[in-house]
Amino acid sequence: xxxxxxxxxxxxxxxxxxxxxxxxxxxxxxxxxxxxxxxxxxxxxxxxxxxxxxxxxxxxxxxxxxxxxxxxxxxxxxxxxxxxxxxxxxxxxxxxxxxxxxxxxxxxxxxxxxxxxxxxxxxxxxxxxxxxxxxxxxxxxxxx
Numbered sequence: 001x002x003x004x005x006x007x008x009x010x011x012x013x014x015x016x017x018x019x020x021x022x023x024x025x026x027x028x029x030x031x032x033x034x035x036x037x038x039x040x041x042x043x044x045x046x047x048x049x050x051x052x053x054x055x056x057x058x059x060x061x062x063x064x065x066x067x068x069x070x071x072x073x074x075x076x077x078x079x080x081x082x083x084x085x086x087x088x089x090x091x092x093x094x095x096x097x098x099x100x101x102x103x104x105x106x107x108x109x110x111x112x113x114x115x116x117x118x119x120x121x122x123x124x125x126x127x128x129x130x131x132x133x134x135x136x137x138x139x140x141x142x143x144x
Contacts, residue, residue, distance in 0.1 A: 003046070003048075004048055004108075005108060005111070007046050007048035007049040007052065008048075008049075008052065008089065008093075008108050008109075008112065009112060009115075010032075010045065010046075010049045011048075011049045011052035011053050011056070011089050012085055012086055012089050012112050012116070014028050014029055014032055014049070014053050015053065015056065015085040015088055015089055016081060016082065016085045019081055019084065019085055020081065024057070025053055025056065025057050025060070026053070026054070026057050029045070029050065029053045029054070029057075032045050033045050033050075051097075052089055052092065052093060052097075055092050055093075055096060055097065056088055056089060056092040059092055059096065060088075063088050063091050063092060064076055064088070066091060066132065066139060067079075067084070067087055067088070067091065067128070070128060070131050070132070070135075071087075071128055080117060080118065080121065082113070082116045082117040082121070083113065083117050083118075083121050083124060083125060086109050086112045086113050086116070086117065086121075086125055087109065087125055087128055087129065089109070089112075090105055090106065090108070090109030090112075090125065090129050091129065091132055093105040093108075093109075094106065094109075094129055094132055094133060094136070095132060095136055095139055095140060096140070102133045102136070105129070106126060106129045106130060106133065109125050109126075109129055110122045110125050110126050110129075112125075113125040
């Protein structure tokens, strides 16, 4: 289980970097893969990390639309960068990765919020992803 947690953390870091640099997430993913091949101090980017990042990249518009719609009193652009990207990766995994139990996707995102964001962030991430879980069948309709 630790391997998947680390993969999620790396996916979050890739999304965070792309957001901070204002570049496409696939460009940052390619950079991370290239660095891991050329520098033995860098761990390789594993398949689960790649799947999360690529999956998010495929659904970026829909995911940001959902966050903007359901994040009460938060504009996407004003949301803390860490929270925005934790919710993005969590939303992708929760809604579109059927192999991951819903509770695991939410818990892992909350753990990332505890590690990388503010004291208020875990409750925010949990609440928003729980809302997505409740709406999951309608959120996926027409998307698969």
